[in-house]
Ligand SMILES: Nc1nc2c(ncn2[C@@H]2O[C@H](COP(=O)(O)OP(=O)(O)OP(=O)(O)O)[C@@H](O)[C@H]2O)c(=O)[nH]1
């Protein structure tokens with residue numbers, strides 16, 4: 001059965017959203033790249049039904065005769081999603097990207113280097129149960145690399161770290177080893193850290209706009225304003241570029257968190273109190289056990305920091 005006939009199938013035509021501009025979507029399908037939009041029902045029930053976003057697999061209906069856009073009939077179940085806590089006071093989830101396999105957290109080794117911020121960005125991914133890779137850009141501008149690497153080492157616990165110069169492809173081979181055919185990486189980080197520069201380098205073109213950072217504080221200018229999924233050449237995988245984030249607000253999810261920090265809790269039965277939170281509680285066996293081992297101590301201290309953040313944000 002050809003793709004042409006599948007347009008009129010009950011299931012609709014399947015495709016993946018590569019770009020969203022308000023209610024207009026770009027969708028890659030077996031028929032090529034198509035323009036799509038929400039149905040009237042989806043448009044007026046916003047917030048109540050799932051809204052399609054970049055990375056979603058969707059089915060499309062035949063194009064409307066009025067505007068030529070394909071209404072999005074359905075969103076296929078998501079395998080994963082990268083979410084953060086929405087900005088503002090409301091305790092709400094904001095889904096940034098659908099169906100990523102891995103998150104590339106990008107942070108600069110320039111004046112903006114900040115271990116706490118890196119930890120929060122990584123925790124956004126961990127809390128979604130997604131593996132993360134830490135890409136430290138602007139290694140070419142950094143003259144105390146070893147010192148900075150030691151400082152991030154204490155927060156990563158198993159997350160690979162790659163100091164790179166985005167303009168030098170030789171330094172990007174470690175990053176590329178995390179991509180392969182069909183695998184999708186979502187870029188995440190502050191503005192100006194080089195997310196779009198990395199994507200352009202992998203694409204071998206200037207597809208994404210980039211801009212120099214401000215000279216006096218190395219802060220970015222919020223150049224990228226939309227999310228976009230790009231296919232790398234030679235079937236090397238897929239990368240989603242995202243706008244720089246002002247704050248890494250974590251959407252705390254219990255199960256992935258318990259999984260990441262699970263190895264800390266093996267001695268939980270020996271804590272003095274049955275409702276021990278394994279933080280600063282008196283007689284906590286989990287804490288005492290962690291303090292005896294440098295690696296586990298770093299992990300417990302991170303758990304404690306993130307729990308404190310969870311309780312205050
Ligand atoms: N020297 C050097 N410059 C870099 C490196 N990575 C990025 N840059 C520069 O940093 C500036 C910002 O890069 P962008 O790719 O626009 O940053 P971004 O993360 O996409 O920023 P937003 O789109 O605002 O989120 C550009 O001038 C890049 O050339 C690097 O590894 N070394």
Ligand SMILES: [Mg+2]
Pocket residue numbers: 195196197208209210223224241242243244
């Ligand atoms: Mg950008």
Ligand SMILES: [Zn+2]
Pocket residue numbers: 268271276277278279281283284285286287
């Ligand atoms: Zn305890």
